[in-house]
Every structure is written in C-alpha cells, then in structure tokens.
Amino acid sequence: MIATDLNCEDLGLSRLVLMENAGKSISDEIAKLSTFTFSKPVKIAIFTGSGGNGGDGFVAARHLLNRGFEVDIYLLTPINQIKSQDSKTNVEILKNIFPNFSRINLYEINDSDTLNTIEITKSNSFSEHIIIDGILGTGIKGKLKTKIKKAIEIINNSNALKVSIDVPSGMDPQTGEIAEIGVKPGYTLSLHAVKTGLKKAGEDLTGGLIICDIGIPIEAEIFLGKGDLKRLNKRKNTSHKGNNGKVLIIGGNNDFSGAPSISGLSALSCGVDLLYIASPKSSSLVIKSYSPDFIVKSLKGDFLNINNLNDLLEIAKDVDSILIGPGSGLEEETRKLFNILVAKIKKPIVIDADGLKLIDVNLIKNKENLIITPHFNEFKTFFKEIIIKKDLKNQIGSLDLSFENLNYKQIHDKIAIIQEITSEIKGTIVIKGKYDLIFKGNKIRINKTGNPAMTVGGTGDSLAGIATALLSLGLNDLDSGALSTYLNGKSGDLAYEKYGNGLRASQLSEFIGQILKK
Numbered sequence: 082m083i084a085t086d087l088n089c090e091d092l093g094l095s096r097l098v099l100m101e102n103a104g105k106s107i108s109d110e111i112a113k114l115s116t117f118t119f120s121k122p123v124k125i126a127i128f129t130g131s132g133g134n135g136g137d138g139f140v141a142a143r144h145l146l147n148r149g150f151e152v153d154i155y156l157l158t159p160i161n162q163i164k165s166q167d168s169k170t171n172v173e174i175l176k177n178i179f180p181n182f183s184r185i186n187l188y189e190i191n192d193s194d195t196l197n198t199i200e201i202t203k204s205n206s207f208s209e210h211i212i213i214d215g216i217l218g219t220g221i222k223g224k225l226k227t228k229i230k231k232a233i234e235i236i237n238n239s240n241a242l243k244v245s246i247d248v249p250s251g252m253d254p255q256t257g258e259i260a261e262i263g264v265k266p267g268y269t270l271s272l273h274a275v276k277t278g279l280k281k282a283g284e285d286l287t288g289g290l291i292i293c294d295i296g297i298p299i300e301a302e303i304f305l306g307k308g309d310l311k312r313l314n315k316r317k318n319t320s321h322k323g324n325n326g327k328v329l330i331i332g333g334n335n336d337f338s339g340a341p342s343i344s345g346l347s348a349l350s351c352g353v354d355l356l357y358i359a360s361p362k363s364s365s366l367v368i369k370s371y372s373p374d375f376i377v378k379s380l381k382g383d384f385l386n387i388n389n390l391n392d393l394l395e396i397a398k399d400v401d402s403i404l405i406g407p408g409s410g411l412e413e414e415t416r417k418l419f420n421i422l423v424a425k426i427k428k429p430i431v432i433d434a435d436g437l438k439l440i441d442v443n444l445i446k447n448k449e450n451l452i453i454t455p456h457f458n459e460f461k462t463f464f465k466e467i468i469i470k471k472d473l474k475n476q477i478g479s480l481d482l483s484f485e486n487l488n489y490k491q492i493h494d495k496i497a498i499i500q501e502i503t504s505e506i507k508g509t510i511v512i513k514g515k516y517d518l519i520f521k522g523n524k525i526r527i528n529k530t531g532n533p534a535m536t537v538g539g540t541g542d543s544l545a546g547i548a549t550a551l552l553s554l555g556l557n558d559l560d561s562g563a564l565s566t567y568l569n570g571k572s573g574d575l576a577y578e579k580y581g582n583g584l585r586a587s588q589l590s591e592f593i594g595q596i597l598k599k
C-alpha cells in the first residue's frame with residue numbers, strides 16, 4: 082500500500098488529492114454509521130497524530146462540518162510539529178476557518194496531563210459520540226509515546242462508537258500485532274485496500290472492516306514506480322560483511338567476458354556485500370581486470386562444462402542468489418552443466434541470455450524462487466513446448482509487444498495470451514521490451530522506465546545482475562524481477578541524460594546507487 086500510494090505520484094496523482102478523497106470517503110461512512118447507530122444527531126471527536134492518518138482526520142472534519150455535525154479535534158501532535166506536509170495544509174485550512182460559523186473546536190494536546198482535562202475523559206457517558214481515531218496508520222514505528230498510549234486508553238474506556246481510520250492506532254499494519262496498546266474500534270475504515278495485518282488480526286481487534294475508495298487507479302498497483310523502492314529492507318546498523326547480499330554469477334567464455342562483468346557491476350551497485358563471478362579460465366583473467374571489487378573464480382576449460390559442476394556447487398553453498406547465463410555461449414557441454422545445475426541448486430536463481438537458450442523449461446517449471454529475463458523472441462523460444470501444447474502457435478507467432486493504438490480490450494487480450502503461457506511456470510517471467518512485462522501466476526507488473534538508447538548490447542546483462550542482487554537482499558522473485566526493470570530503466574534514463582545515445586551498458590551501474598539513495 083505504501084508503494085502504491087507513492088506510485089500514484091508518478092501518475093501525477095498527488096497525495097494531497099488522495100487525502101482529500103480519503104477524508105471525504107471517511108465522512109460519508111461516518112454519516113452512514115451515525116444514522117444507522119443513533120436516533121439523534123451525534124457529536125464527533127477526532128484524535129489526530131503527526132502523519133497522514135491525522136491528515137485524513139482533518140479533511141474528514143471539514144466534510145463532517147458541512148454535513149452539520151459538531152466536531153472536536155484533539156491534536157496529539159501540536160500544529161507546529163506536524164510532519165506530513167499534506168496534513169499541515171489541511172490543518173491550516175481548519176485554522177483559517179476563524180471566526181468560525183461551523184461548529185468546530187481545535188484542541189492542541191501538549192502533554193499527557195492535558196488529556197485529563199478533556200471532555201471525553203471527564204464524562205463516561207459518551208454513548209452519543211463518535212470518536213474517530215486518526216492517530217497512527219501505516220506509518221507507525223517503534224514504541225508508542227506516553228501521550229499516545231494514554232489517548233488510546235481514554236478512547237478505549239469511553240463508551241462512544243469508535244472508528245479507526247485505515248488501521249487501529251497501535252496495530253502493526255503488516256503483522257496485525259499490537260505491541261503495547263491499540264485502539265479497539267467498532268469499525269475500521271480501510272483506505273483503498275485492507276492492509277495485510279488487519280486480515281491477520283481479525284474482527285475482534287479491527288471491528289467491522291469497511292473499504293473506502295480513494296480514487297487510486299488499478300494501474301498504480303500494476304505500474305512500477307518509485308514507491309516500489311520501499312520494498313527494499315533497511316540495513317541494520319549491526320550488520321556485517323555478508324549480511325547484505327552474496328551473489329554468484331556463472332557465465333563467460335573465451336569470446337565473452339563483458340556480459341558477466343556488466344551483470345556484476347550492476348549487482349554491486351545495488352549494494353550487495355560480496356560478488357562472485359565463476360567463469361572459464363579463458364575469460365576469468367579479463368573479468369578480474371575489470372574491477373577490483375569482483376571475486377573471480379577461475380574454472381577449468383575454455384567454456385563452462387560438466388567438469389565445473391562440483392566447483393560451482395561448492396561456491397553456490399556460500400551465496401544467497403545465483404545468476405546463470407551471461408556470456409556463457411551455447412556449447413553442448415555448457416547445456417549439460419546448466420541443466421544439472423538448475424536441478425541441483427535450491428537457492429533463488431536468475432536465468433538470462435544464453436542460459437535461456439540452453440535450459441529446458443520442464444526442469445524449472447516448479448521452481449518458486451526463480452526469475453527468467455527473456456526479450457519477446459527469447460520468450461517464444463523458451464516456452465515453445467508449452468505454446469505448442471496449448472495450441473497458441475498462431476496467435477503468438479503474429480504477436481508483438483506494442484500497445485500503441487490498442488484499446489483496453491485488445492490490451493487485455495494480448496496480455497491474456499502471454500499470461501496463459503507464463504502461468505505454466507511457478508517463477509517470475511520478465512519480458513523485456515519498450516514496456517517490460519513481469520508475470521507471476523495471476524499477477525502482472527509493467528515497467529515504463531528506459532529509453533531507445535538502451536538497445537545497446539549489455540543492458541539485459543545489467544538487468545539480470547540487478548534482479549539477482551535484489552534476490553540476495555531478501556526480496557521475493559516477483560518483487561526482485563519487477564523492481565530490477567524499474568531500476569535498470571531508470572539508470573538508463575539518467576545515463577541518457579549524461580551520455581545521450583552514446584550510453585554504454587557498463588555505465589548503468591554508475592547511476593543505480595543514487596536512485597536507491599533517493
């Protein structure tokens with residue numbers, strides 16, 4: 082949800098607008114609940130915190146006033162300390178309503194003691210009140226401040242009807258756990274979608290769940306955007322070498338040393354701790370010379386072959402994720418090696434480039450934690466058996482990946498055909514193109530970053546390196562595959578700004594760090 086919310090900004094849909102929609106939806110639901118539950122007009126008390134959840138409360142207040150309700154707002158965070166810019170904007174509007182004709186009272190609660198003096202605390206007969214909990218939503222972190230704990234206690238002790246905005250304050254929106262104390266609402270108004278933790282917590286803790294539409298288009302969930310960067314875990318202060326990703330790249334032959342190196346440079350730029358490249362002797366020396374940050378394992382032979390199996394299984398034991406294929410060439414011996422490797426290795430794997438031409442689709446069908454990264458022609462070749470089995474040869478044969486001048490039905494149909502094929506395997510399929518399409522089961526993501534200068538050789542190797550790095554950093558295969566297309570395309574866009582059509586794939590890694598940092 083946090084990712085989707087930020088991705089709306091990439092579509093030009095601002096958080097301020099979403100907050101307005103949220104507040105309006107909340108006021109509509111409160112009005113319904115009030116006529117449903119009470120025989121006479123009720124008074125509304127809204128508790129607000131320092132973030133977006135409180136902001137929703139301020140907007141709801143404005144709409145509730147127009148519906149004729151009397152509204153008291155208890156600001157647990159004084160106005161000058163409110164952190165969310167959009168909340169600030171909305172509380173300022175309420176402050177500007179002065180001298181006021183609307184029935185609104187704003188109370189800034191500076192310390193816990195002030196809470197003892199408020200109306201709700203003084204009387205326990207608040208059965209004709211609705212309390213709206215806009216204290217904490219999806220942004221909750223760490224221990225609750227004393228003032229917040231006390232406010233939650235007061236809310237729970239009152240016999241008003243309690244309604245939480247988005248998440249009952251105090252509850253972890255991902256796990257549903259209440260570490261200290263949480264509001265026990267009669268209803269929770271979930272914005273856009275019910276957060277994972279609320280489903281886990283159950284109605285005892287959330288009250289009745291009502292979903293409020295706030296105008297987020299489904300595409301904000303499908304298109305990759307800056308919000309998806311939030312999927313990456315924060316590094317722990319206590320972590321040490323090796324805790325943040327160990328990647329193995331298996332590739333290269335006597336003709337190709339660049340491909341595995343480009344994958345390696347991009348993987349390192351995602352922040353992985355250790356990067357191993359296992360390559361035949363013929364290419365390993367050259368690969369070593371590209372970067373002092375690579376740990377290069379030199380394997381016997383001019384190309385990858387079955388005699389390398391034990392060495393590779395040994396190195397694989399020590400890493401978190403493995404990329405198979407860049408620059409490996411198409412030797413029969415390499416084919417044998419790869420097909421045994423994918424059967425034996427249980428760790429997250431990415432298969433790219435020559436790997437896709439050599440590995441049998443049937444051997445990887447049931448692998449969950451797997452990413453393949455074909456462009457459309459490679460996709461057709463890799464899945465040819467499945468395409469024949471499903472009798473889709475004619476339709477796929479004439480298909481391209483362009484969406485220009487198509488209506489939504491034609492777009493649906495095009496995607497449905499591809500999905501019929503991709504859903505035959507359990508891993509993630511990243512089909513590279515102007516728009517990258519990412520499939521896993523019934524899920525689809527689309528990436529729109531990137532530019533025509535990226536048709537230069539090696540950008541796919543960079544993408545595969547990024548996907549493998551993200552797997553090693555703990556993301557699942559769908560998120561790794563999807564986010565890798567966004568990062569690779571975005572770094573390509575920044576590289577284009579600097580180098581124009583002269584950009585080279587080895588330069589993409591230069592920009593990855595700054596995208597992640599932002």
Ligand SMILES: NC(=O)C1=CN([C@@H]2O[C@H](COP(=O)(O)OP(=O)(O)OC[C@H]3O[C@@H](n4cnc5c(N)ncnc54)[C@H](O)[C@@H]3O)[C@@H](O)[C@H]2O)[C@H](O)CC1
Nearest residue numbers: 086099100131132133134217218219220221222224225226
């Ligand atoms: N797309 C949407 O769903 C929209 C949701 N909106 C609402 O915004 C919140 C999320 O807003 P955010 O500012 O990220 O977080 P919170 O309001 O939950 O609060 C964060 C705020 O509180 C402080 N804080 C965090 N932890 C604690 C703590 N343990 N004790 C005290 N204070 C704490 C923190 O410093 C922040 O300042 C979402 O739930 C929706 O309600 C928007 O309206 C837009 C659309």
Ligand SMILES: [K+]
Nearest residue numbers: 217246248250
């Ligand atoms: K809340």
